[in-house]
Amino acid sequence: MEFSALLTSAGINIAVCVLFLSLYSVLRKQPHNFSVYFGRRLAEEKFQKQDDYFSFERLLPTAGWIVKAYWCTEEEIRQVAGLDSVVFLRLFIFSIRIFSITSLVCVFGVLPVNYHGKEMTHDHIPTEPLNVFTIANIIEESQKLWVHCIALYIITISACILLFHEYKYISRKRLAHITGSSPNPGHFTVLVRSIPKSDNELLDDTIRNFFVNYHGSSYLSHQMILRKGHFQRFVDRAERAYRKFVRVRLSESERNGRSSMSRCGVCGVRASSFQLYRNKFLEAKKADLTNPEVVDAQKNCPGALVFFKTRYAAVVASRVLQSSNPMLWVTDLAPEPRDVYWSNLWVPYKQIWLRKLATLAASVVFMFVFIIPVAFVQSMMQLEQLKKMFPNLRGLLNKSFFARVVTGYLPSVVLLLSLYTVPPLMMLFSSIEGSISRSGRKRSACLKILFFTVWNVFFVNVLSGSVLNQLNVFTRPKDMPTMLAELVPKQATFFITYVLTSGWASLCSEILQVYNLVYNFFSKCIFCCHQNTEYVYSFPYHTEVPKVLLFILLGFTFAIMAPLILPFLLVYFCLGYLVYRNQILNVYYPKYEMGGKLWPIMHNTIVFSLVLMQVIALGVFTIKHSPVATGFTILLLVATVLFNEYCRHRFSRIFEAYSAQDVIELDRDDEQSGRMQEIHQHLQDAYSQTPPGAAGSSRSGGQVPIELILEDPAQEASESSQELCDTVQEVSEAHEHSIEEAAGKAHCV
């Protein structure tokens, strides 16, 4: 690809970006889009709905949102969207800082050196091929490689300093978050699994006896986790469907003067009939505790939540091995109530190690199977090969503009689209894995997607571009540095366009919320469903974090190889910072709190990127026969690994466990202020297996009901439509049955 083709690509993307951002600034002012662009605010009902009058101003693109997003303080974001959002935005701040330094060093230091690396007559710059700007242009044994070595040192050292600073800052934030937040029931609760069954006593008694015996002074009470029966599951599903499709909002229905006995739009059952069913069932369940069936159900109980009087006692119980058989009485600190992933609590503990191994194997297999579409994308990069594959398009491809679009733009789009299948699948794997918390599941999915992205976007693209069978390459780890050093500069073009398309365009699609916009448009304007405003989405960390980390990896690996990528990346990070700030403030609602636990993953990936950069540089210096620079790079490599080890020792445990000092201080504060009694009372009903709010009012304590916060639009949509079908069928059957019964009774009378 020539420099002019790159400029074409950049031009298209800049135009698209400007267009989309303008479009956003217009669309967000349209009242019927408020539910798309101000989901969080609507959900919290802080946003005053503007009246629906028309003004010309509404059609003018403005930049006010940028200013608003920029001037919001970090503390405001933390209060509004939780610590995780702050951590995510810190990743952008880190990236902007380090890539400003890197851009300065590489664009003004390394790029001219690369350009004048060989003695050659330079053409007019736009017609120059792109590898003139890469390290491939430097001749062997050149003294100029020193510039690269020094650049490597500057980048690594500044990155380490910034990383350490960030780790320290985020650790402090996390500690402040733990000590500063309102009492979390999860801190007092331990999840006990794999409780030994005894024939003589009820499981309920077994649990009580064990904890009274060994943790008598701190044990408060416990709550069994019951496997849901068929009927309970039916009631739950019916309730969810009812809540989803009828959407009786108390405030609105009161305002409209309609009774709460409104008809469900889909199946024609009265809305209150589910409540009646439910109450009936609950009563039946309570009465049945002496029933042998219930006793049997209790025996199948997979675990229990045990409440302790103090946080410290819960921490101790979760950290200490309980029984001399490590497979029995397994204790973990419970996630906070909104974070509990109930359906996985029913997974027997003994299966979990097997499930973890199986999902690991499945993910690895999927990673390798995915090479096929990537190889296809790569083959599109070679124009000649493309002409062979599609002989019909030969005429079109011979035209210069089309050829540029096809080689420069289309491959990234294909890759991007195929990558969209990955997150739901990895999320599924993580669900099967058996994580007890939603946040754990999301973190695990994030890690899987990260590995996947780095492998399939970076490695496979780098290697498949020139080596046919890239698997063979990986069986020779020793040759990796030189091989990467040869191949990485060649792929610079692809990755620059990847930043432009995948990076910039994904930011545009993120801010425009295309999927929701279309959905909203159809449901409001075509189907005239006017009360479809309740859903908010939780931030998809598992897809966004790997994306940003991939760009950081690209930035570091190409920094000295092909510095042309850096300005585009810097623009991406700046734009991303503003866009995500805006989205976090306006659109997403935090479903649960991960407490900044994503940072260690980010930190490790960034250090991996640094190491990869050094390994590739090592290969380059080896190829170019510069032994002294090689030596210095090895030194830097060792220092980077040591730095990472130090950070791990210094910080990582903060993200894994609570310290005695902190929790004891918190306990004392609560005891002295007399709040403890209140917390204990609240504990008993904090964990409810039926979704919170299902029993009564749909909104308690100003929080958005958890079932109205969606994790992944596509996945949840398919789930809920499935549920709808099931429920409609079941409900209509039940309705018919009750009618028949009533008819029967009438007949009898």
Added chain:
Amino acid sequence: MEFSALLTSAGINIAVCVLFLSLYSVLRKQPHNFSVYFGRRLAEEKFQKQDDYFSFERLLPTAGWIVKAYWCTEEEIRQVAGLDSVVFLRLFIFSIRIFSITSLVCVFGVLPVNYHGKEMTHDHIPTEPLNVFTIANIIEESQKLWVHCIALYIITISACILLFHEYKYISRKRLAHITGSSPNPGHFTVLVRSIPKSDNELLDDTIRNFFVNYHGSSYLSHQMILRKGHFQRFVDRAERAYRKFVRVRLSESERNGRSSMSRCGVCGVRASSFQLYRNKFLEAKKADLTNPEVVDAQKNCPGALVFFKTRYAAVVASRVLQSSNPMLWVTDLAPEPRDVYWSNLWVPYKQIWLRKLATLAASVVFMFVFIIPVAFVQSMMQLEQLKKMFPNLRGLLNKSFFARVVTGYLPSVVLLLSLYTVPPLMMLFSSIEGSISRSGRKRSACLKILFFTVWNVFFVNVLSGSVLNQLNVFTRPKDMPTMLAELVPKQATFFITYVLTSGWASLCSEILQVYNLVYNFFSKCIFCCHQNTEYVYSFPYHTEVPKVLLFILLGFTFAIMAPLILPFLLVYFCLGYLVYRNQILNVYYPKYEMGGKLWPIMHNTIVFSLVLMQVIALGVFTIKHSPVATGFTILLLVATVLFNEYCRHRFSRIFEAYSAQDVIELDRDDEQSGRMQEIHQHLQDAYSQTPPGAAGSSRSGGQVPIELILEDPAQEASESSQELCDTVQEVSEAHEHSIEEAAGKAHCV
């Protein structure tokens, strides 16, 4: 090598073994060798010294010791030599069991199949080359490979069943050991390191305040670890030298009617003068607590031992993160007093991760540097190459017998001798690593030596035999199975002779205690040192466990490749079982208790051996084009890995932590029986930084003083001789100084 050469080698070794064992049975009856062969019994003074009359019976070889060793029960061994010895002997029992099955299957099933693998006319068996008996004799796509596949399944399944049984058995033994043994001060004590320094208060107060504040209900007291000053170190060293070279045994000196003021044989100072020095110093130290110098010394304190009222409190304090900075207030359960490795307690905690990485790097480098002697040994196997290297020996090498000895016997001896340098070095690495306990250091050394042995004896020998540059091989992990499959059968000859020489001969040298025998002979008969009987040795697990595990690895990997090795191995394990039982009962004295923590290492290595066996079989089946057998082997491989994962989940935590249930029960027992008060009182003086017994009587509670139990003869000898030199110099200087002082005083008066 031909079959007859193998028989020659076996013949030599059997003769040597019989000779040595007979020699042992004679030598052990000689009273002046009692200190060599009954060290433990003498140390415990249970062994009644026989009178020194001469009888003809003393010169007759007998087998009584075998009977005695065999009939001793496991419980007796546990009481006498601790749980670790039991675990070590269980390894032999496991080996005998599994290799009996393997021998049956492979010698009667696989060996005939290998022998008749090709259609060929077989010569007279003794002149048959050895590869006729290996799997190399099977033709490609042979149906006979099914026999190997079935043998693989039988071996793996029986090994897994036996392993599971052993793990369960040893876990139960470990739990019984923890709950059944007398109260261990280590269970009540937590080692705290990296205590934050404050300018306002003494470190002593900082520690007390912290634990009273956060563990107030269970904190008992604490003891600071003081970095020894020059004077204290001098006194200690002097005392050790004094005790080593003067050897005043109270009982003997009383019997001999000599006063305890006997003269030190080396330097001419009165024996009691050290005691005087020491008392003076102790008094000075106590008085000096208000001295700024002592305060300063306290500030440099690297940690403290904190005593708790109950075991449970100590376990909790050791498991829970104490401070929100994970690098401060680092807590670990303290080792038992005899197990504490004091000189490492003075290592600042912040250095430890760095030390660990550094020793890891050093061990890896050493492992690779060691390839040089191994390659030399391998070159000796090729007769032609040897003739080229030493043209002078050409005449000798042409003689058939010499050629057999050189190719069949000498290489193993050279390898064996060069391997003797490894344990002291690895022990040194493990000391530098910063382990707080002697047992931890030994376990770490054991692991290092294990890796080293497997790498340098197995892999390097297998690969360097035919491939020149074996490092290149390891850079292609994918080709490993087929490469190993090609090379392993070729090396069968070497490893069979290795079992004969290294295995059998090392058992003979173990039982004869050659080093100690010679040392004893010289010291008693030449230098007429009659009181040299105090030393006992602790069992060198770090050298013996890797040795046995290597033979298990060889057994598994060669089982279906070259089944001829199995009978020799079985003899090794049976003989080893008897020899080590005898040695554990008579010679070694347990210096400290590891509580069976070696078993997880053994288990993992055995599983690794099984996996290696399967990987090699996979390679063989691939080479021989038997895809179905390959598929079945992959299935077996996956099942083995799953088995190991299950065992890890089921058992490994038992070896790492104490369970709440167990320690709380122990605490309750002690409280109810009123023993707790006594234990608390004993705690205060259980940990003494000066060697136990130094302050008063040399033997307390029937235990052998720890400084009289040597870890590694060679290492300790060099250490103590170094110490002697230092001490003699210092003592003589001090003596001169005191004489001068006295002279000065006299002059003044």
